[in-house]
Amino acid sequence: MSGDPDPKAIIASRAARELRPGEIVNLGIGIPNLIPGFLGSATEVFLHTENGLLGVGPRPSEEELDPDLIDAAKRPITALPGASYFDSASSFAMIRGGHVDVAVLGALQVSETGDIANWAIPGKDVLGVGGAMDLVVGAKRVIVTMTSTTPSGDAKVVRGCSFPLTARGVVDVVVTERAVFRVRSGALVLTELLDGASVDDVVSVTEAAFTVELEE
Amino acid sequence: MTAAGLTSPEEAVRHVKSGDTVMVGGFGLVGAPLTLIDALADLSDATDLTVVSNNIGEPGRGLGKLLRQGRIRRGISSFFTSNPEAVAAANAGELEATLLPQGTFAEAIRAGGAGIAGFYTPVGAGTLLAEGKEERIIGGVPHVLEEPIRADVALVYAARADSLGNLWYRHTARNFNPLMATAATITIAEAGEIVAVGEIEPESIATPHLYVDHLVARA
Numbered sequence: 001m002s003g004d005p006d007p008k009a010i011i012a013s014r015a016a017r018e019l020r021p022g023e024i025v026n027l028g029i030g031i032p033n034l035i036p037g038f039l040g041s042a043t044e045v046f047l048h049t050e051n052g053l054l055g056v057g058p059r060p061s062e063e064e065l066d067p068d069l070i071d072a073a074k075r076p077i078t079a080l081p082g083a084s085y086f087d088s089a090s091s092f093a094m095i096r097g098g099h100v101d102v103a104v105l106g107a108l109q110v111s112e113t114g115d116i117a118n119w120a121i122p123g124k125d126v127l128g129v130g131g132a133m134d135l136v137v138g139a140k141r142v143i144v145t146m147t148s149t150t151p152s153g154d155a156k157v158v159r160g161c162s163f164p165l166t167a168r169g170v171v172d173v174v175v176t177e178r179a180v181f182r183v184r185s186g187a188l189v190l191t192e193l194l195d196g197a198s199v200d201d202v203v204s205v206t207e208a209a210f211t212v213e214l215e216e
Numbered sequence: 217m218t219a220a221g222l223t224s225p226e227e228a229v230r231h232v233k234s235g236d237t238v239m240v241g242g243f244g245l246v247g248a249p250l251t252l253i254d255a256l257a258d259l260s261d262a263t264d265l266t267v268v269s270n271n272i273g274e275p276g277r278g279l280g281k282l283l284r285q286g287r288i289r290r291g292i293s294s295f296f297t298s299n300p301e302a303v304a305a306a307n308a309g310e311l312e313a314t315l316l317p318q319g320t321f322a323e324a325i326r327a328g329g330a331g332i333a334g335f336y337t338p339v340g341a342g343t344l345l346a347e348g349k350e351e352r353i354i355g356g357v358p359h360v361l362e363e364p365i366r367a368d369v370a371l372v373y374a375a376r377a378d379s380l381g382n383l384w385y386r387h388t389a390r391n392f393n394p395l396m397a398t399a400a401t402i403t404i405a406e407a408g409e410i411v412a413v414g415e416i417e418p419e420s421i422a423t424p425h426l427y428v429d430h431l432v433a434r435a
Binding site (some may be wrong): 049074086125128130137165174 | 294
């Protein structure tokens with residue numbers, strides 16, 4: 001591994017390549033929010049934010065700041081030409097109804113069968129879930145972006161989630177700073193190595209069982 | 217009702233009684249009826265409230281003010297975490313916290329206003345948030361039965377109202393407001409500006425006036 005590049009940038013830039021032109025995409029807080037910076041001009045996607053906007057644009061300049069215009073992380077945003085606003089029930093009807101193509105979000109743990117835990121840590125406060133459960137159940141594709149281990153070195157791609165579940169069997173793709181995994185027929189497959197990592201490197205930071213089918 | 221009455225914030229919040237369930241619009245403080253919330257905190261002594269709102273404000277701001285006064289007994293929300301004081305109150309047993317996935321929260325309010333007695337959603341099935349709820353397999357997929365939410369009073373914010381009580385929302389300040397306006401016995405709308413009837417394009421009215429009982433100008 002070259003080691004130097006920011007792991008978050010590696011993850012975001014690889015996850016950006018999972019998106020296809022014209023898709024409706026909902027980006028979660030954290031690494032997913034770095035993805036727009038890595039989308040080429042040929043990959044125009046439409047960003048949906050669950051607090052009621054399709055057509056999220058870039059961050060506003062000082063002059064463009066509008067107190068009525070925020071994303072789901074409550075940060076100021078802009079709206080692009082062709083954008084639309086809607087209420088929260090409509091927004092989640094879009095999500096649950098399968099009208100959002102891709103949800104990209106962070107996670108605490110992903111299991112080898114595609115379960116995801118990303119809203120609560122046992123023993124800590126379980127008082128905020130937001131739209132996480134709706135998004136992973138409703139979006140047509142669920143892409144998880146996360147570092148392969150916690151700061152203390154625990155694997156985040158695990159046999160079974162020990163943290164409270166967000167949903168079972170919903171994850172399609174996991175992008176870490178070392179690897180791309182895909183969940184196929186309920187089993188985890190390593191399909192790509194990133195940033196000079198070897199299969200052994202990935203094994204050393206992964207608790208889950210997986211097969212290896214590297215793609216070009 | 218036929219025409220919303222224009223009233224003062226102080227008069228308006230007299231409709232909130234101790235023990236009531238109160239819906240409050242907004243995503244965080246964006247689209248929250250801040251004039252009405254301040255009036256409720258400063259000019260009313262209604263207490264033992266159940267608050268239905270996506271968040272319980274921020275520390276000392278919006279609903280966070282009411283929380284500090286110890287007047288919220290129960291909160292129904294999707295994200296208490298944005299106000300650490302709400303989390304602390306819940307952990308101390310001073311606030312009964314009912315957590316719902318945000319889409320379920322929104323749909324339950326919509327159902328409450330639309331005369332729907334409940335709905336099955338796949339969201340939350342098999343998780344902590346489905347505990348104690350009926351689960352049913354529909355089309356091979358586990359679903360959770362969720363009940364509608366209604367309130368005694370809804371406090372909503374719209375950027376513009378006409379004097380009949382038709383409401384127009386701006387940008388992402390719409391969020392839960394149009395839903396909550398439908399789901400309470402008494403709906404009080406706070407408007408950024410109040411214009412003459414006919415000045416809002418009928419196609420742009422998101423909340424028709426029949427849902428709105430009282431109208432207050434934002435301070």
